Amino acid sequence: MTGPHALKPFLLAFPGPLRDQLVAAVLAGEKTATTGLLAEYEIENEELPEPGERSALIDSDGREVAVVEITEVHVLPLRDADLRLALGEGEGYRSVAEWREGHESFWHSAEMREALGDPEFVVDDGTMLVVEWFKVVEVLQPGG
Incomplete structure (x- = not known):
């Protein structure tokens, strides 16, 4: 490895609090999937992640706390989200409906609408959606 930087x-x-909760779930091994909007990648002109790609998990203070490796990437319509995904998100969802409610609330937030540049999104x-499955390959000590 060439180093987390x-x-x-x-x-x-x-x-903030949600990122802190999600990072803790990753470090505890409870969160092994995350879901984003394809529109985010398009707006930021960012390439989709690929299996085998490694990234540095960042906490709310901007610190690198772990190295994660992408194991699967799926682009799918929201209607195809399934229970495996809801459980893999590691946020305590017990059904796809709960998962969807939580994610729609986030995607409809003022912060997200601002990031997308669409106040009516x-x-x-x-x-x-872009669904990333991942695993922690290294937990980093404070200070890197």
Whole structure:
């Protein structure tokens, strides 16, 4: 490995309590999947991740806390989200409906709408998602 600083950042949610909760779930081995909007990648002109790619998991303070490796990437419409995904998100969802409610709330938030540049943004069954499955390959000590 060339060191965590050579890795692109793996960001979950926005800095704050939700990111802290998600990072803790990753470090505890409970969160092994994350879902983003394809629109985010398009707006940022960012390439989709690929299996085998490694990234540095970033906490709310901007610190690299772990190295994660992508194991699977799927692009699918929201309607195709399944229970495996809901459980893999590691946020305590017990059903796809709970998972969808939680994610729609995040995607419809003012922060997300601002990031997308669309104050009226809403998701529907056809909204395309990017689902990343990953594993922690190294937990980094404070200070890198």
